[in-house]
Amino acid sequence: MPEGDVVWRTARRLDRALTGRTLLSSELRWPSLATVDLSGRAVLGTVSAGKHLLTRVAAGGEDPPLTLHSHLRMEGSWYVERTGDPRGRRSASGTRAVLATPEWTAVGHKLGMLDLVPTDGEHELVGHLGPDLLGPGWDPVEAVRRLTEDPDRELGAALLDQRVLAGVGTFYMAEACFLARLTPWAPVARVADPAAFVALVHRLLDLNKDRADQVTTGDLRRGRQNFAHARSGLPCLRCAGTVRVAMIGRPPQDRTAFYCPGCQRGPAPTDDGRPQRPLGSSGRPGAGRSYRTRR
Ligand SMILES: [Zn+2]
Numbered sequence: 001m002p003e004g005d006v007v008w009r010t011a012r013r014l015d016r017a018l019t020g021r022t023l024l025s026s027e028l029r030w031p032s033l034a035t036v037d038l039s040g041r042a043v044l045g046t047v048s049a050g051k052h053l054l055t056r057v058a059a060g061g062e063d064p065p066l067t068l069h070s071h072l073r074m075e076g077s078w079y080v081e082r083t084g085d086p087r088g089r090r091s092a093s094g095t096r097a098v099l100a101t102p103e104w105t106a107v108g109h110k111l112g113m114l115d116l117v118p119t120d121g122e123h124e125l126v127g128h129l130g131p132d133l134l135g136p137g138w139d140p141v142e143a144v145r146r147l148t149e150d151p152d153r154e155l156g157a158a159l160l161d162q163r164v165l166a167g168v169g170t171f172y173m174a175e176a177c178f179l180a181r182l183t184p185w186a187p188v189a190r191v192a193d194p195a196a197f198v199a200l201v202h203r204l205l206d207l208n209k210d211r212a213d214q215v216t217t218g219d220l221r222r223g224r225q226n227f228a229h230a231r232s233g234l235p236c237l238r239c240a241g242t243v244r245v246a247m248i249g250r251p252p253q254d255r256t257a258f259y260c261p262g263c264q265r266g267p268a269p270t271d272d273g274r275p276q277r278p279l280g281s282s283g284r285p286g287a288g289r290s291y292r293t294r295r
Helices: 004-018 140-147 155-160 170-179 194-208
Strands: 025-028 043-049 052-057 066-071 077-082 095-100 104-109 113-118 244-248 255-259
Touching: 004 043, 004 052, 004 077, 004 104, 004 194, 066 095, 140 194, 155 170, 155 244, 170 194, 170 255
Parallel strands: none
Antiparallel strands: 025 095, 043 052, 052 066, 066 113, 077 104, 095 104, 244 255
């Protein structure tokens, strides 16, 4: 369930493996792109924009420079393997894209979205996004403006809206609300210092962008790495009360929101039937059990 930090790291991995190299072959296993062949084009780079990935390739003959746009959605990933590695996983059924250079091959697995557009048309794909928390042009002033535009909106819903801030998913939403001591259902107007709050969200993603584990407590030990997300049914690390989970937003766009009723002020749903227990024995999402978190 990748959020902005994971997508940023994925972009860096692809960038290091492919940039400056020429594609030997490409396979895009996507209905609208099945006949596309990018071989012979040089890869110019890969960047992230919020939770979107943009891999740019040079012009090919008469054709303009192109951008391969991908989104990981729920369970997508890109991995890199040595070209020709017999242990490579590229034949796996979930493979959606293969970009091979003489040295490295990037494989897109279970991608949630794949498009190819002229690079000068990228804005049509990502132009709607709010300030990118990990982008080079991070604009906290604009982020505050967008966050506070609708003061009655639920804070958690505003944080998940990529037009407000690009890169936040349910993990950082839950943790930021916990640290602000507001429930995800509290109106944005309850945020005492929006500039400080936006800076906090930025810091959370920025601190985690270089490491595999997402930590919001400063404590690297398993089970103590974050306050609320995927900890329902467990004692709160701050007050020892029970962390809870409910949905935020309207179906089918609703998402899971974890919170501590003892630490966080503001409205919260009454028991909506969600199982109030951790998702997996490790306390992390995706470890199995009865339902999965949605981002
Ligand atoms: Zn608590």
